[in-house]
Amino acid sequence: GNSVTQMEGPVTxxxxxxxxxxxxxxxxxxxxxxxxxxxxxxxxxxxxxxxxADDKGSxxxxxxxxxxxxxxxxxxxxxxxxxxxxxxxxxxxxxxxxSEKLVFGKGTKLxxxx
Amino acid sequence: GAVxxxxxxxxxxxxxxxxxxxxxxxxxxxxxxFWYRQFPKQSLMLMATSNEGSKATYEQGVEKDKFLINHAxxxxxxxxxxxxxxxxxxxxxxxxxxxxxxxxxFFGPGTxxxxx
Numbered sequence: 001g002n003s004v005t006q007m008e009g010p011v012t013x014x015x016x017x018x019x020x021x022x023x024x025x026x027x028x029x030x031x032x033x034x035x036x037x038x039x040x041x042x043x044x045x046x047x048x049x050x051x052x053a054d055d056k057g058s059x060x061x062x063x064x065x066x067x068x069x070x071x072x073x074x075x076x077x078x079x080x081x082x083x084x085x086x087x088x089x090x091x092x093x094x095x096x097x098x099s100e101k102l103v104f105g106k107g108t109k110l111x112x113x114x
Numbered sequence: 115g116a117v118x119x120x121x122x123x124x125x126x127x128x129x130x131x132x133x134x135x136x137x138x139x140x141x142x143x144x145x146x147x148f149w150y151r152q153f154p155k156q157s158l159m160l161m162a163t164s165n166e167g168s169k170a171t172y173e174q175g176v177e178k179d180k181f182l183i184n185h186a187x188x189x190x191x192x193x194x195x196x197x198x199x200x201x202x203x204x205x206x207x208x209x210x211x212x213x214x215x216x217x218x219x220f221f222g223p224g225t226x227x228x229x230x
Contacts (some may be wrong), residue, residue, distance in 0.1 A: 004157075009178070036221075043221035043224065044209075045221070089157070099220060100211055101148070101160060102219065103160075104158045105157055106157040
């Protein structure tokens with residue numbers, strides 16, 4: 001079945017540091033890949049997505065590239081801010097399954113200190 | 115736009131009672147909503163898919179009779195935890211599919227259920 005593995009946190013960085021959160025996936029078909037972010041006290045929000053191999057999703061300075069050869073979708077940001085402190089979830093959906101079901105990784109908590 | 119609300123945000127109940135959680139899409143119509151359960155430091159687990167006007171589709175291992183789902187309208191889905199037990203204590207999250215935005219899912223803020 002489909003599954004997502006992402007690096008365990010928590011991750012603590014200083015402001016302006018470089019961020020990488022690793023995410024790898026297992027899927028039977030050709031999934032779409034997502035990063036969701038959950039700020040304290042709020043619901044999950046879509047951060048970025050990619051629907052096919054070699055696509056790069058980007059938003060708010062975050063980027064992730066869909067790598068089919070390594071089955072990965074690592075999240076990166078060149079310079080984090082305190083406001084980026086949140087929990088980040090990698091997820092996939094398999095359109096061949098005929099629905100929008102999402103399979104999530106366990107989440108990585110990021111804390112950015114001033 | 116595309117806001118999803120949940121009510122209540124927190125609920126504490128006694129073992130054996132039933133609890134209803136509401137999920138509403140505030141500014142769009144959602145023919146499909148999903149219910150997830152999240153344990154501490156763990157991933158979101160899909161419990162069921164809720165389709166307006168039809169029976170919910172439950173994931174393997176989820177008890178249909180314990181977790182009753184009703185998608186009464188295009189903007190409201192409810193999850194009722196029947197005869198709740200302490201092991202049902204968890205964080206329940208819903209999402210609604212906004213088809214205009216290429217089937218993007220919008221998530222509610224979640225409901226913390228504590229069963230004493």
